[in-house]
Amino acid sequence: RKEVEQDPGPFNVPEGATVAFNCTYSNSASQSFFWYRQDCRKEPKLLMSVYSSGNEDGRFTAQLNRASQYISLLIRDSKLSDSATYLCVVNSYSGNTPLVFGKGTRLSVIA
Amino acid sequence: DVKVTQSSRYLVKRTGEKVFLECVQDMDHENMFWYRQDPGLGLRLIYFSYDVKMKEKGDIPEGYSVSREKKERFSLILESASTNQTSMYLCASSWGQNSNQPQHFGDGTRLSIL
Numbered sequence: 001r002k003e004v005e006q007d008p009g010p011f012n013v014p015e016g017a018t019v020a021f022n023c024t025y026s027n028s029a030s031q032s033f034f035w036y037r038q039d040c041r042k043e044p045k046l047l048m049s050v051y052s053s054g055n056e057d058g059r060f061t062a063q064l065n066r067a068s069q070y071i072s073l074l075i076r077d078s079k080l081s082d083s084a085t086y087l088c089v090v091n092s093y094s095g096n097t098p099l100v101f102g103k104g105t106r107l108s109v110i111a
Numbered sequence: 112d113v114k115v116t117q118s119s120r121y122l123v124k125r126t127g128e129k130v131f132l133e134c135v136q137d138m139d140h141e142n143m144f145w146y147r148q149d150p151g152l153g154l155r156l157i158y159f160s161y162d163v164k165m166k167e168k169g170d171i172p173e174g175y176s177v178s179r180e181k182k183e184r185f186s187l188i189l190e191s192a193s194t195n196q197t198s199m200y201l202c203a204s205s206w207g208q209n210s211n212q213p214q215h216f217g218d219g220t221r222l223s224i225l
Contacts, residue, residue, distance in 0.1 A: 087154075089213075098144075
C-alpha cells in the first residue's frame, strides 16, 4: 500500500459547486497532515494544516479521521481561481522521507 | 513570509556536465530539502539536511550530491548530468528539529539536459 494515496482526478466542476477530495495514508504513527495547492508549472504552496478536531479557513474545510486513516478537503462555492492540483501531505517516521507528498488531485472549475 | 530562492528558473546543460543548483532561504530554517517532480510521478525526495554540514539521502539520491556549508544555503550537484535528469527541481525548507512542520518551496528550476 502506498504511503499516501489520492484520486488523481481530474474533477471538473461548475463555478459555485462544492467539491471534496479524500486522501488515505498508511502510517498510523503519522502526526502531521497538510493540504498543499500547486498551480500549473508552479511550486506547491501550503494551503492549510489539518488538525485533529477539523479546521476551516474561509471556503475550505479540512477533516482528519485517524481511525480510518484519511484526511479530506472540502471546497465550498468553487471559484475559477481554485483550479489547481491539490496535494495531500503526511509526515512519516518510516524510510528516508520526512514528509510524504501524494501525487495530487487535479481540480478544474468551469464557468 | 518565508522566502526560498532558487538560483535559476530555467537551465539547459549538456550530457556529462557538472551542474550546480543553488537554494537560499531567509528564515533561519534548520531543515532544507531537494526534490524533483516529473509528470505522473509526483514529488520525489533526493536529499535533505537537518543542519549545517549534515545530509541525508532521500528516495532517489543516485547521480546527485549536496552541500550545506551555511545554514541558509543548500546546493544540489549533478556530478555528470544525464538526459534522465531532465526535470523540475524544487528546493524547500522548514523549521524545527523534527519532521512535523510544513515545508516552504522555492519557485523551482526547470532543468533540461541535452
